[in-house]
Amino acid sequence: xxxxxxxxxxxxxxxxxxxxxxxxxxxxxxxxxxxxxxxxxxxxxxxxxxxxxxxxxxxxxxxxxxxxxxxxxxxxxxxxxxxxxxxxxxxxxxxxxxxxxxxxxxxxxxxxxxxxxxxxxxxxxxxxxxxxxxxxxxxxxxxxxxxxxxxxxxxxxxxxxxxxxxxxxxxxxxxxxxxxxxxxxxxxxxxxxxxxxxxxxxxxxxxxxxxxxxxxxxxxxxxxxxxxxxxxxxxxxxxxxxxxxxxxxxxxxxxxxxxxxxxxxxxxxxxxxxxx
Amino acid sequence: xxxxxxxxxxxxxxxxxxxxxxxxxxxxxxxxxxxxxxxxxxxxxxxxxxxxxxxxxxxxxxxxxxxxxxxxxxxxxxxxxxxxxxxxxxxxxxxxxxxxxxxxxxxxxxxxxxxxxxxxxxxxxxxxxxxxxxxxxxxxxxxxxxxxxxxxxxxxxxxxxxxxxxxxxxxxxxxxxxxxxxxxxxxxxxxxxxxxxxxxxxxxxxxxxxxxxxxxxxxxxxxxxxxxxxxxxxxxxxxxxxxxxxxxxxxxxxxxxxxxxxxxxxxxxxxxxxxxxxxxxxxxxxxxxxxxxxxxxxxxxxxxxxxxxxxxxxxxxxxxxxxxxxxx
Numbered sequence: 001x002x003x004x005x006x007x008x009x010x011x012x013x014x015x016x017x018x019x020x021x022x023x024x025x026x027x028x029x030x031x032x033x034x035x036x037x038x039x040x041x042x043x044x045x046x047x048x049x050x051x052x053x054x055x056x057x058x059x060x061x062x063x064x065x066x067x068x069x070x071x072x073x074x075x076x077x078x079x080x081x082x083x084x085x086x087x088x089x090x091x092x093x094x095x096x097x098x099x100x101x102x103x104x105x106x107x108x109x110x111x112x113x114x115x116x117x118x119x120x121x122x123x124x125x126x127x128x129x130x131x132x133x134x135x136x137x138x139x140x141x142x143x144x145x146x147x148x149x150x151x152x153x154x155x156x157x158x159x160x161x162x163x164x165x166x167x168x169x170x171x172x173x174x175x176x177x178x179x180x181x182x183x184x185x186x187x188x189x190x191x192x193x194x195x196x197x198x199x200x201x202x203x204x205x206x207x208x209x210x211x212x213x214x215x216x217x218x219x220x221x222x223x224x225x226x227x228x229x230x231x232x233x234x235x236x237x238x239x240x241x242x243x244x245x246x247x248x249x250x251x252x253x254x255x256x257x258x259x260x261x262x263x264x265x266x267x268x269x270x271x272x273x274x275x276x
Numbered sequence: 277x278x279x280x281x282x283x284x285x286x287x288x289x290x291x292x293x294x295x296x297x298x299x300x301x302x303x304x305x306x307x308x309x310x311x312x313x314x315x316x317x318x319x320x321x322x323x324x325x326x327x328x329x330x331x332x333x334x335x336x337x338x339x340x341x342x343x344x345x346x347x348x349x350x351x352x353x354x355x356x357x358x359x360x361x362x363x364x365x366x367x368x369x370x371x372x373x374x375x376x377x378x379x380x381x382x383x384x385x386x387x388x389x390x391x392x393x394x395x396x397x398x399x400x401x402x403x404x405x406x407x408x409x410x411x412x413x414x415x416x417x418x419x420x421x422x423x424x425x426x427x428x429x430x431x432x433x434x435x436x437x438x439x440x441x442x443x444x445x446x447x448x449x450x451x452x453x454x455x456x457x458x459x460x461x462x463x464x465x466x467x468x469x470x471x472x473x474x475x476x477x478x479x480x481x482x483x484x485x486x487x488x489x490x491x492x493x494x495x496x497x498x499x500x501x502x503x504x505x506x507x508x509x510x511x512x513x514x515x516x517x518x519x520x521x522x523x524x525x526x527x528x529x530x531x532x533x534x535x536x537x538x539x540x541x542x543x544x545x546x547x548x549x550x551x552x553x554x555x556x557x558x559x560x561x562x563x564x565x566x567x568x569x570x571x572x573x574x575x576x577x578x579x580x581x582x583x584x585x586x587x588x589x590x591x592x593x594x595x596x597x598x599x600x601x602x603x604x
Contacts (some may be wrong), residue, residue: 248426
């Protein structure tokens with residue numbers, strides 16, 4: 001409880017948590033508020049917002065309910081963002097632990113591979129991966145994870161390098177534990193905190209990358225995405241700019257919420273560290 | 277001079293390995309893509325299906341994977357990136373045509389985000405903890421949360437559709453017959469919006485880094501010493517605090533280059549700027565995998581070169597870098 005209070009000390013952190021809570025409610029309640037297909041025609045085409053109380057945010061070029069699409073889009077954004085970030089953190093933690101714990105040639109090879117992934121622009125890599133394998137939700141998640149695991153890998157490796165000389169690791173060696181078991185059961189869990197500190201940045205980047213991919217038409221075609229909505233609205237940008245602007249605002253608020261909450265967590269743990 | 281050479285030599289060896297991994301990776305992706313060069317050739321020329329086997333043999337596609345990787349590497353060593361399916365032209369030619377536009381876009385956007393970002397960072401970091409510091413920190417975070425392509429669309433709505441101040445897209449007025457300086461001015465007006473969309477997103481990064489670096493530098497003893505010497509606040513801020521916080525930003529320039537290149541893909545398609553990024557999107561739309569991988573390879577080389585230049589600049593700015601190895 002004390003920890004939560006410390007976390008919610010700054011107005012920024014409170015704002016971040018509120019935004020994320022609202023988003024979570026939107027994502028979870030989408031099928032409740034807007035049952036049925038959000039891509040179905042709900043009214044006249046290109047109805048401006050705040051005209052009809054049944055379609056508060058208006059309709060798009062094909063007469064689909066913008067608010068319903070916004071709610072269902074929240075599901076995709078959150079799901080992809082969280083899944084991709086989790087995958088990236090997992091890959092990064094495993095690669096970093098292996099490299100740091102094994103050292104020598106294994107370390108050298110894994111770190112050069114990490115370098116290679118960092119040399120290729122992440123978005124181009126994701127673009128190529130999706131376009132070759134074909135767009136679907138899991139492929140998009142994999143593509144984003146593929147372009148985001150290098151940061152966590154470096155942080156994990158640096159942490160493992162300092163942990164592997166500790167006494168309890170030597171102790172585990174002495175009692176004859178297998179090196180892989182030491183690496184993943186003793187070292188990895190202790191190397192996690194700084195890696196997890198990256199999660200807000202990675203979730204935010206994943207949400208933005210997903211949006212950009214869908215904007216270019218590489219999202220899952222069977223799902224509503226905010227990026228896809230922006231791309232849809234772009235065709236009528238002169239006459240109905242709200243169609244692009246509304247989902248964009250949702251994106252900005254979401255990413256900002258993730259950043260703010262993330263900063264709150266980092267700050268509250270930083271205080272704890274300076275106290276101890 | 278020897279210091280620069282040492283850094284260059286050490287970095288070049290590492291870069292060659294990294295690029296080799298990128299090449300092998302893109303070869304694997306090329307293999308994973310459905311269809312091969314012969315399929316693409318038959319589709320684009322509408323050629324005779326009976327020639328497929330003959331062509332596969334002639335182009336060495338019936339060889340083992342290792343042999344093909346070797347010939348792929350051999351071709352790359354001769355700067356041969358292969359043939360584009362959608363354009364029916366050598367990939368190298370197309371990329372070289374598009375590269376300058378992207379370099380101008382990226383260069384201007386980097387200058388904008390670095391210049392304005394570090395200036396605002398100095399402004400915020402000059403008095404840490406004040407209202408303006410807090411306001412700029414939150415504001416930059418909000419800016420960093422904006423998707424570049426959306427910012428581009430909003431800029432188009434405001435400045436090109438409503439106000440009609442700037443062109444909506446493209447790189448220059450088509451068939452305007454402009455030459456020399458008027459043409460340069462024309463291109464510059466076309467670049468204002470894309471450069472702003474790309475540059476403003478990354479501005480936050482430099483602002484926050486500068487601010488954090490300055491907050492750190494304020495606590496150092498040399499600031500206390502400068503104060504004791506009775507230097508003016510302005511001089512302390514600029515010559516002592518900001519100067520020490522600036523160095524990490526230079527490293528960031530190199531690290532950011534890969535991200536900038538990725539960001540330019542979407543920005544170029546929003547503004548119809550005929551650069552490398554838009555080419556990537558065209559390659560995706562045309563299912564032109566060799567072209568897409570060619571773009572990835574060229575981008576990787578570009579990122580390596582930029583980082584090399586940044587390292588050299590860093591060594592120039594900070595005499596401690598590389599000095600140890602040179603004398604050893």
